[in-house]
Amino acid sequence: MKSILQAIKEAFATAINAMLPEGVERPVPQIIETAEKKFGDYQSNIAMGLARLIKKPPREIAQDLVNRLKLSDVCEKIETAGPGFINLFIKTESLERFLKTIQADPRLGVTVDPEIVHHVIDFSSPNLAKEMHVGHLRTTVTGEVISRIIEFKGHTVERVNHVGDWGxxxxxxxxxxxxxxxxxxxxxxxxxxxxxxxxxxxxxxxxxxxxxxxxxxxxxxxxxxxxxxxxxxxxxxxxxxxxxxxxxxxxxxxVTLKDVGESFYNDRLPLIVEELKNKGLAVTDQGAVCVFLDGYKNRDGEPLPMIIKKSDGGYNYTTTDLAAIRHRILDLGARRLIYITDIRQAQHFEMFFKLARIIGWAGHDVTLNHIGYGMVLGPDKKPFKTREGGTVRLKDLIHEGIERSRALMLEGNADTENTRVRSFSAEKILDIATKVGLAAIKYSDLCHNLASDYVFSWDKMLAMDGNTGPYMLYAYTRIMGIGRKAGININHTPLDTPLVLAHPTEIALAKEIARFSDVIDDVAITLKPNTLTDYLYGLAKAFSSFYDKKQGVPVLDSQPESTRQSRLLLCCLTARTLKLGLNLLSIDVVEEM
RNA sequence: GCGCUCAUAGCUCAGUGGAUCAGAGCAUCUGGCUUCGAACCAGAGGGUCGGGAGUUCAAAUCUCUCUGGGCGCGCCA
Known part of the structure; x- marks a missing residue:
């Protein structure tokens, strides 16, 4: 099923194709969301780009393009503006139609990619004989999330824990x-x-x-x-x-991972060195077997080697990585490899990918990605440490998150005005606190751009307001509360439920729900989880406005019955989107909190 | 020394193959509950996007340069 955005993109592609002469490369129609509502829902700036290919003023091209667009089903109106912008206004009926379609779809409109690609995703990969620490948080959480999203798009994924169990x-x-x-x-x-x-x-x-x-x-x-x-x-x-x-x-x-440690490749290491020697890529230098790639220099301006066999006869990480990539491509049949490590290893991966291509293991049909992430910093902007200056153990971090979240719940328990929490048993509180604490930790990690360092803060991640895990879970539980009162199952709403979008907050919420599949498609390509957290936060905000007593509309109390059902359906679709989105982020929802 | 990377509101951070891109949250201030879950919502103030130059019809975004952080650079991963 096509999303509204996809339908627009296709219509543009068709129109552009008809406007350009044979042999001219077709530009990708970039359809983006408008910054301001008065300019519609989506805009295209393609006319300015086309002006170079067709020798006409951009405004004229924009109008010509608009005349050719077959979007009367989707758009209420299409305007040209400024130097040649095309502004598109979505038709409410098409939104209603699309939401009714995804209502029947457990995947909420997210399609499966037509071509299945076998992935090997390498993440977490701690050194053994040491406890896992805060430095392993991002790779582990991000790796799990990227694996889930790529799997959801229909690909096969092997999640590999390349543990340091040797050397x-x-x-x-x-x-x-x-x-x-x-x-x-x-x-x-x-x-x-x-x-x-x-x-x-x-x-x-x-x-x-x-x-x-x-x-x-x-x-x-x-x-x-x-x-x-x-x-x-x-x-x-x-x-x-x-x-x-x-x-x-x-x-x-x-997190699910298959352990394939460095020791797994031991027997293959000599073969790797032989293969590189035979292909004339490796030479002996200062007693070590090295590969020299063009363009890399050391401190003294000398060529920088990749050492594949040390002068004492031992092997190190480069050789193991080479053996692993060879195995993954040639034996496991991987066509896309993703490595998630901290950004400091970027140069190693750049060189090692280059070499894998030169040797010929990674052909044109193989994609190699290194996702480098920034550091987790303490309040002093230095790498996050305990008060004593030691490394923060991952185990302690998780337990502290859960404990803090439990303390917050007990605090709410003591609040005499809050009758809900008070009725929870100790076991229930622990269960909810565990999920909320984990959600807080994971979400705060995922909501930052991977490439940047970020400052770790318990207070910020556990805050119930703002772009946090607890807020997202709260948003979900609110809707669950509505569902309980109405006696409905969010996953099984009757397919003949009417859906009528009238109030501005209803339409705004519906537009957010409709974007879900576009966001997932985007994250599957860009591998940036914070795009998904931003989207989910926006969805939760749109729901809050819709449900607000002043700004929004009544739901349970609304009349007539068809309106009530329609609004309940919006609640259900919001909840399902939140739940699915959070699950892709490896975050479990709670029914109440 | 060479290379990579970062610098956006008081704070924490998005946006970064151009335009209609100056954004969010927190904090501050204002308004909204005799319970459809207010752990919420609506609104205000606050930034010449580190400085400078260039390319362009258009630059936070691309190029160059300067300043200031971080990181990498031969037998660790």
């Missing part, structure tokens, strides 16, 4: 265990993630300050590589314990 940090850990914690050797499975964290910190400290220790630590990587039984036993226990810890958090967060 230097395990060498460090092993060396530290052998030297300082021999008790671990016999029963490594008895230690929990906080122990591992402690071992790691000790090891890291020594690794950075003690060259002899670092040397031995590197030897332990080789030991591991050679399948030494003791080393493997400790390694396996530590990996299992770390993954158990990660998945406990993923479960709370509603």
């Amino acid at each position: 230097t940090q395990f060498g460090m850990l092993l060396q530290n265990i052998f030297e300082n914690h021999p008790d671990v050797i016999d029963a490594p499975q008895n230690f929990v993630v906080s122990d591992l964290e402690k071992f790691y910190k000790e090891a890291k400290q020594r690794f950075d300050n003690d060259a002899a220790f670092a040397e031995k630590a590197r030897d332990k990587v080789v030991l591991l590589q050679s399948r030494d039984a003791t080393a493997l036993k400790i390694w396996r226990a530590f990996v299992n314990e770390s993954l158990r810890h990660c998945h406990a958090l993923y479960k709370i967060m509603g």
Whole structure:
């Protein structure tokens, strides 16, 4: 089913096609929302661009274009204005028609892409033997959301947790265990993630300050590589314990991931180096096997290498990433790969993508995306830390969010004027507080532009007003409250329910609901979740105006019955859109709060 | 030194392949509940979009330059 915007775009494309001579490339009709209502709902500025292709004044072209548009079903009127703007006013009946169509559609008008593309989305990917911390929040939440949206558009998605389960940090850990914690050797499975964290910190400290220790630590990587039984036993226990810890958090967060750690590629690494050598792309430099790409320089202006085999014979992340991308494209059949990491790794991905293309693994039919996100900052605009200056553990962050949200509910509980919360049981409060707390954390992360750093603030994210997770859930529960009173199921409204849009707030709300599929299509391409949060916030605002006693219209109390049903239907469509939109954002709604 | 990135209202942030693009929330002020969920709504004030130059009919958006942050730059990921 076509959205109103799609119908307009197609009509423009057809008209433009007829206006241009053969052989001239057709410009994409850019239809955008107008900034001001008096200029209509949508506008096109294409006439100014066409003026260069057709040697006529833009205003004349605009009028010619308008005359050719076959949009009488969709638009009330189409005007030309200014230097050649085309302003389109949507016909209320076409809105009513479209909303009635999506009423019957569980997907609310979101179409499935005609061509299914197999995706591998790489996100979260923590280093093991350490607890997950606030730095893993954005990649994990964003990755889950992007996966959900792309899946919703009908594509197949493998969500891959490329965990750091090999390499230097395990060498460090092993060396530290052998030297300082021999008790671990016999029963490594008895230690929990906080122990591992402690071992790691000790090891890291020594690794950075003690060259002899670092040397031995590197030897332990080789030991591991050679399948030494003791080393493997400790390694396996530590990996299992770390993954158990990660998945406990993923479960709370509603995140699904398949673990395919770096160790998975071990056997392939020598083959990768061989392949690069054979193709003449790798050379040995200062004892290390390197690939030099044009255009990259180091501090001293020398060519910057990608090291694929270290001088001590070990491999590092570039080689593993290469093995992984080769596997994903050639073995798993991925045609689009998305990596979600912090922006500091941008140059690595740029080089590594370039190399994947040069080798020929990633052909023209493969899309490679690196989504780099900014840092989560504390109030001092420095990376977010605990008061003591330590790293904020993800587990603590989540629990604090839930706890704060519960405290806010209990506060409401003590409010004698608020009869609703008071009737909740302790279990109910905990359940709601958990969902609200998680919604607050996730939403505050998702509503910012990915590329920018943002300042973390409990008070802001838990605020019930403004563009926050709790506000969105509140907006949803309000509608659920209306539905309960009316005795209706939002998902099963009778298809013969009348829909008549008359009041300005009804029309404004209907227009927002109608945009949903366009927004999802946009996010599926741009991979910017904050576009979706902005939309949902606007939808919730439109609903509040519609439902306002002064500005809006009565719903439950309205007469005649057909009007009441029509308005209830608008409530249902709003609620369904909020719920579906929030679910795509990995946020669970609550029925009341 | 080279490269990338950011600078928008008092604060936190959207918008950034042009026009009808100066926006939202918070904070401040004004108005609206004898309960259709006011955890809300309506409105006001507040910014020469870091400075400068250029391209264009049109620049917060593109180019150049300057200033000031952040980050990356050979055996970490």
